[in-house]
Structures are given as structure tokens and as C-alpha cells.
Amino acid sequence: MNAPEKVTWKDFETDQEVRWCPGCGDYAILKAVQRTMPDLGVPKENIVFVSGIGCSSRFPYYMDTYGFHSIHGRAPSIATGVKLANPELDVWVVTGDGDGLSIGGNHMIHVLRRNVDLQILLFNNEIYGLTKGQYSPTSKVGTKSPSTPDGSVDLPLGPCAFALGAGARFIARSIDTEMKHLTEVLTRAHDHKGASFIEIYQNCPVYNDGIFDHVKDKKTAADMQLHVRHGEPLLFGKEVQKGIRLNPKTISLEVVTIGEDSITEADIMIHDETNKVLAQMLADIHAPDFPEPVGVLYCQPADGYVEGVYDQRIAVRETSGPADVNALLRGGHTWTVS
Secondary structure (H helix, E strand, O other): OOOOOOOOHHHHOOOOOOOOOOOOOHHHHHHHHHHHHHHHOOOHHHEEEEEOOOOHHHHHHHOOOEEEEOOOOOHHHHHHHHHHHOOOOEEEEEEEHHHHHHHOHHHHHHHHHOOOOOEEEEEEOOOOOOOOOOOOOOOOOOOOEOOEOOOOOOOOOOHHHHHHHOOOOEEEEEEOOOHHHHHHHHHHHHHOOOOEEEEEEOOEOOOEOOOOHHHHOOOOHHHHEEEEOOOOEOEEOOOOOEEEEEEOOOOEEEEEEOOOOOOOHHHOOEOOOOOHHHHHHHHOOOOOOOOEEEEEEEEOOOOOHHHHHHHHHHHHHHHHOOOOHHHHHHOOOOOOOO
8 A cells, every 4th residue: 555645835735826915914824824734644635624704714715625615704603514524524714803703703602612623713913804994803992994983992802812711722822924833833723622712913914004013023022922831931021031920919910020129030920721710811911011922821621512412422322223314204293284
């Protein structure tokens, strides 16, 4: 028997012209996903990408796998159906902050609480791009857009905090242009058994350009990115001299500097990705008062929905025998139509 042919990231490219605006962060995310695929060891014919509606949702056209460009906000539900129909498939959901958290917010809640074995990539550019720049659920207060000409007064929704509240068991964050970091996070998400939720900071050069420059710019990145790694101290800064400490009086996180006010590395919190309380605290801190946490915020595996459905079907068959559609149709109330 011949060994399976080795694939490269180029094998996941399609013949379709990639049609995003010049400078869009989606290009970088696409490359990161394509470069991750060969290392996962999954046959191409077993991979499915499901998207909703939005700029990010063109993704399935550009992946040489099976794909489904579905309807607005419903990608999580359709992906659940795909996974239930064939649990052997490796199913990825691609969505945006509007598609996934506004129109599809209800569906996102339930796919996370059910812990369906999917990888969910949420591209967060804090704006509606496809429909010409309206503010989204993640837009900052004061965001001016066609739908908020005087500035948004809504408090923004935090995707990672949302996912935690919905019961997600794997939550991570990365950045579109951080190729190495993003591929590492994608691999971790794929290794997790259950629903994996990844928020990706993504630039929209047309309607919300530079919204994450303070995090991505090489001059400020060291001070504005907090790379969280399980079992390691929450340190950051150009000299790695700043850290995150739990203030015992307020029971809240604070930024401290090692060497000042008798602060030592022993005072710095150690990241524990299994600690949901810590994950909630990290999900709630943002610039300018804090660096933005990137990496795996929370990972606590649990039984999944698909396995539960199949185990139930097996148990029912053992006690009740195989299903009989004819008996079902004739076994209850019937109507005669003349």
C-alpha cells in the first residue's frame, strides 16, 4: 500500500481570485490557516469550512476543501448538523463580530454551551465591513459610522467574555498579522476535543483602519501584548519587567513593575488556563489600562454534544430496538384527508 501523499499549504489554495480589500487582515488569516492545515494530519476530503455572511465568510471559496457559504448568523447551526451527520469530519466555522455576535449571537451561544466539536474562528474588526461600515456589537463607545453618525453609545461586547458566559471550554485570542502565534493557537484549538473559540483581531483598512495598531505596531507591541502561557508568569514589556498581579484588596488585576514598590517576580500571577475565574479576568482587561491578553485564556475539556447524541442513540436501540418509521407513522393520531 502506498504511503499517503504529503501535502503542503499550497494544496489548500483554490483557483478562485481572493477578493478582499487591499490591506484586509483576512489575507493574513487565510495564509495562517492554510499553513496550519498540512500539520494537522487530516485528509483534505475530511475537512469542511462553514461560514455565514460577511467579508470573512468568503473564506470557504479560498480553501481547497469542502465548504458551505451559508446564511447570516447560522454557520454554527449548519456546522453542528454537518458534525452530527458525520462525526469523522473536521469542521471549521468562520464568522465575524457582526455575523457571529449580532445576527448569529443566539446560535453562537448554543453551539458553545453544547460543546460541539468545532473550531470557531471569529474575525473581530469592530465594524460591519460588507454592508459599508455600520458599527458592530464589538465597536468601541464613540465609534462613528453610517448607523452612528454622532458616535456609538453602546457598551461593546467582549467576544472572549461572551464565550465564557456561554460555557465555552476552549477560548483563545490571536492577531491577524502574528503568523507564528496564530498558527500555534489554531493548532491548539484543533487539538482540543469540543468547541474551540478563537477571537482574531483583524484590521479593516476601509471602514475601521488601524483599530488595533496600538497592539500590533512593533514600537508598542511589547507593552501592549500579554502573551499568556499555561504555567508561566504573566509578564510583558520590552524588558519583560512589567507583570499582572492580583490586588488582594480589590480582588482585581493590576499592572505592576518588578523592582518598584518592593514588587518581585513572586508577586506576578502564574497563568492557569484551567482557571475560569482567571480567564474571565483576563477576558475583561483591555488597552489602554492593560496589555491585551493573547494566547489560550481558558482550556478545560468536557464531554461533547455529538458524543452524547450518539451514545444516546446506541442506548435507545439496545433497549427499544431499531427504529421503525412505518410503526411511528401508524402509532399515534392520524388524519384522513379526502
